[in-house]
Amino acid sequence: MCVNVFVCAGVFGDEVKSVSVMEGDSVTLHTDITELQTDDLIDWRFGPEETLMAEINKAANKVSINADVLDGRFRDRLQGNNQTGDLTIINITTQHTGLYNITIKGNRDLSYRFNVTVYAHLPIPVITTQNSSSSSSGSNCLLLCSVMNVRDVSLSWYKGNSLLSSISVSDLNIISSISLHLECLDDSYSCVLNNPISNQTQHLNITDLCQTCSDTTGVIY
Template identity: 55%
Template sequence: MNFNIISYADAGCELGGSNAVRGGFTQHFNSSAVRSHTAPLKKMFHKFVLFCLCCWGLTGVFGESVSVTEGDSVTLNTNVTEIHKRDTIMWKYGAGKSKIATMSKKKQNNSCDFPDGRFRDRLKLDNQTGSLTITNITSEHAGLYELDISGAKKTLKSFNVSVYARLPVPVISSNSSNCSSSSSSSYCSLVCSVVNVSHVTLSWYTGNSLLSSISVSDLSISLSLLLEVEYQDKNSYSCVINNPISNQTQHLDISQLCHTCSVPSVSLIVVLISVSAAGSLLIVAAVEIFCICKKHRKTVETCEEEITYAETTFYKRNAQKTVRQFIVNFLSICVIGNTLQ
């Protein structure tokens, strides 16, 4: 009986051992299944964290974009309602992260400076929030600004400031050399132009519809854009120059800039022909008079030679008067001819 009991005990131990082994196998199997299900979730979580870190890093590099027109003022906000006593604010500028402004509540002092003096008398710090204001900004103040708040809470922030030149008003002029006309229609060539501009787009509009445009990026150059319209066109046209933050518009007045190409009328042609004919007749008459006078002058010279070398002959008084009168008449005609010549 003892044997049997031992046998049952051994059997029970073996059975228990067998159950223990099965239980351990089942537990191991269940752990592997859980790990196989959670592995993709962990990978997704890691990717999400990495994405957030990358976004945070890119935000720190590129910063918040701020655009401003040259000559205006811009404020870089800290988004802090109030600076605490233990907080210290530091503003940095450029790739070298040069310090341009600091503020400390504890030390109760503010300072604004830059090594090359480009920010002299242009920086202002808000005593309550630490926000930085740049007045009368120019293109040399464009770039990356970094905010560093240290104290009870660490805050880092950056701003990428872009400065655009103030836009000129476009000038519209008529290109009269390209004026053309026909029996059916007549066209006027116009040009819209601006000088010394960069990062702009120049466009022609009719109403709100874009007709044509031209853009320039970094270079400071002059731009011009052509437009051809009919003289009888009643549509409204405008030339617009714009950059990312502002624009200037010039409206077209066709009646002021486009004058109809004139076509000579029949009556005008008749008048011109008549004047030309009359002028030709006058020229012919003048030539005839000149020739006659020249011929008479030769005749008088011949008469004078004959008179000079003729022998002295005495005539009666009446005959002498007749000859003398004839000579005087010829001399008068020749003098008149010389005067006309």
């Protein structure tokens, strides 16, 4: 199984480095230090309470992981680098979204902050028809593209590469949908679910849902 590792540059002072990663991948938070000094002592902390997750003691050449903090959400997932101070989170989940702080104490005092956002794998949206009826110009079809249990995504209808309509979805545990009202259909329509780092597309199967006609017109509701 392949593991993707995202290496992110460290940030000094009050600046925050934003990091986006897909659930199940691994992320390395990089201090941007080539080699720690002999007396460096590093603390890695997480969340608003700044819970201590890992400590790297360069003098003792030791990496200590606090596996049981935060109900064990980081257990068997953390790796500290005692040469650079980097922290790697393995097989990351959405529970690991949040703010990570690192402080380096010794002859120098440095601090870094990373805002990590973990995105869940997206489901494939489902296209259904609500109703269809005959008209003088062809078939009249109301299509519905739906997804469930997603957040921080957009759901869109496309005709070819042209965006027809789009909605943003921020809440979890609800069914979100976007409609498309067409009098005539062809096979160029698709519904796309996407977040900042991935997408899922469902192409319209016109033979299963609606009748077709030669001229295509579409109205978005």
